Amino acid sequence: METKIISVKEKSICGKAVEEAGRIIQAGGLVAFPTETVYGLGGDALNGESSGRIYRAKGRPSDNPLIVHICRMEDLFPIVAQVPDTARKLADAFWPGPLTMILPKSDMVPRETTGGLDTVAVRMPMHPVALALIDAAGGYVAAPSANRSGRPSPTLPKYVAEDLDGRIDMILDGGEIEIGLESTIVDLTEEVPMILRPGYITKEMLESVLGEVRVDRTVLDGNSGQPPKAPGMKYRHYAPKGELTIIDGRQEQVVEEINRRAREMQEKGERVGVIGTAETVGRYMADSVKSAGSRDDGKTVAKSLYRILREFDEEGMTVIYSENFGTAGEEGIGQAVRNRLLKAAGHHIDYL
Ligand code: TXA
Ligand code: MG
Numbered sequence: 001m002e003t004k005i006i007s008v009k010e011k012s013i014c015g016k017a018v019e020e021a022g023r024i025i026q027a028g029g030l031v032a033f034p035t036e037t038v039y040g041l042g043g044d045a046l047n048g049e050s051s052g053r054i055y056r057a058k059g060r061p062s063d064n065p066l067i068v069h070i071c072r073m074e075d076l077f078p079i080v081a082q083v084p085d086t087a088r089k090l091a092d093a094f095w096p097g098p099l100t101m102i103l104p105k106s107d108m109v110p111r112e113t114t115g116g117l118d119t120v121a122v123r124m125p126m127h128p129v130a131l132a133l134i135d136a137a138g139g140y141v142a143a144p145s146a147n148r149s150g151r152p153s154p155t156l157p158k159y160v161a162e163d164l165d166g167r168i169d170m171i172l173d174g175g176e177i178e179i180g181l182e183s184t185i186v187d188l189t190e191e192v193p194m195i196l197r198p199g200y201i202t203k204e205m206l207e208s209v210l211g212e213v214r215v216d217r218t219v220l221d222g223n224s225g226q227p228p229k230a231p232g233m234k235y236r237h238y239a240p241k242g243e244l245t246i247i248d249g250r251q252e253q254v255v256e257e258i259n260r261r262a263r264e265m266q267e268k269g270e271r272v273g274v275i276g277t278a279e280t281v282g283r284y285m286a287d288s289v290k291s292a293g294s295r296d297d298g299k300t301v302a303k304s305l306y307r308i309l310r311e312f313d314e315e316g317m318t319v320i321y322s323e324n325f326g327t328a329g330e331e332g333i334g335q336a337v338r339n340r341l342l343k344a345a346g347h348h349i350d351y352l
Contacts, residue, residue: 005161005171008034008129017172018129022136024169025050030057032146032160033133034174035125037098037183037200038153038306039160040069040143041168042133045079048112051142057167060149064232065115066142067100067183068122071134079109079120079140086188086210093209096126098179098200102187113142115231123183129174145182146171152238152306152344155180159310180303181336185230186213195219196230198336200302219339238344240309242273242317246345248324249352255283257352258321262286265319273317275308277301280323288315292325298333301325305337309344324349 006017021031021042028050031042041058043050045068055062070076073091076083081104090101105120114120125131134141145153148163157173164171184199186206195203195215206213218228247254247261255276262272262285272286281291290308293300312320325341326334342349 003165007173018132025137029169031170033172035130036127037179039146041146042141042143045140045142048110051112058149063115069141071131075139089209095124098183100183100185152309198339241313242320244320244345246322246324246349253352270319271317273312273320275322301337
């Protein structure tokens with residue numbers, strides 16, 4: 001299959017490209033498109049065969065459900081069995097935006113899309129191209145992140161092409177993504193709303209609207225022995241090819257320890273990459289040293305993390321050390337960054 005890549009950065013060509021993409025999805029095909037969080041791989045959410053194609057293109061296990069993307073609030077009602085008050089309040093506050101809600105599904109959503117579950121994940125994204133595409137495609141677009149299963153979610157169109165060229169019909173190139181980490185997922189089918197995946201919309205933001213909100217304990221502790229509630233969170237995600245270890249401790253000690261290990265590994269013939277911050281990056285010695293941004297600004301770190309992991313792959317790094325970002329109880333987007341970094345490292349973290 002030839003994958004057509006069309007830029008949607010200029011208004012003049014964007015409308016036509018989106019219309020063509022919408023027709024492809026309506027006919028059962030697959031189109032990658034920009035959202036504010038990461039690139040998504042879109043198919044018709046109401047067509048079980050399309051969902052099957054999404055799983056195959058990504059190499060994703062079919063028990064890992066997809067998020068249904070909508071572009072109008074009224075389109076929520078037909079696909080869910082009920083809309084609790086909590087969902088209305090969150091939609092008012094955060095839609096369109098990087099928030100996904102888990103709700104009981106209606107019969108309109110095929111089981112292929114929900115990985116066999118009775119619930120459905122729904123999100124109304126904020127990116128104008130995403131909204132226009134969902135409309136052009138008939139209102140319901142199933143879209144996981146547009147990466148091969150196990151790879152970091154793509155924040156640039158070239159990474160979508162790297163993973164999916166030849167496997168999907170079209171890529172809408174909207175340039176670099178704004179946020180860089182996937183949406184926050186909140187489960188509203190429980191008595192107390194529960195965060196299954198942390199993201200840009202933080203626990204504090206949800207609590208300001210709902211009152212009490214819990215966090216699934218597997219989010220920050222991979223060793224709790226319990227299966228995570230979002231099926232996708234159980235898979236080793238976002239894995240770089242090199243062996244990634246997080247080093248946690250006081251800044252001085254961390255820099256020293258990473259430099260010591262990097263030297264040791266280089267002597268063994270490994271190629272070593274280091275993820276530091278603006279504050280420390282000049283002090284590391286390794287084959288490739290990258291700054292994830294400023295320690296005071298979690299948003300810059302969120303935006304650069306997946307790109308850095310992919311760059312280390314391109315550069316052939318076999319061992320990677322990273323400073324830690326955020327602490328276990330941390331507020332704000334630091335929790336999401338920490339969650340993704342831990343997963344990328346397969347929970348390999350050393351405390352000094
Ligand atoms: O920001 C995002 O959410 C991006 C963009 C493209 O919108 N999409 C995304 O989709 O990250 P994906 O498929 O890579 O991650 C969806 C996660 C998976 O961990 C999946 O298991 C979980 O959502 N999920 C989907 N439906 C669910 C359900 N009914 N119950 C629990 N978890 C669900
Ligand atoms: Mg994904």
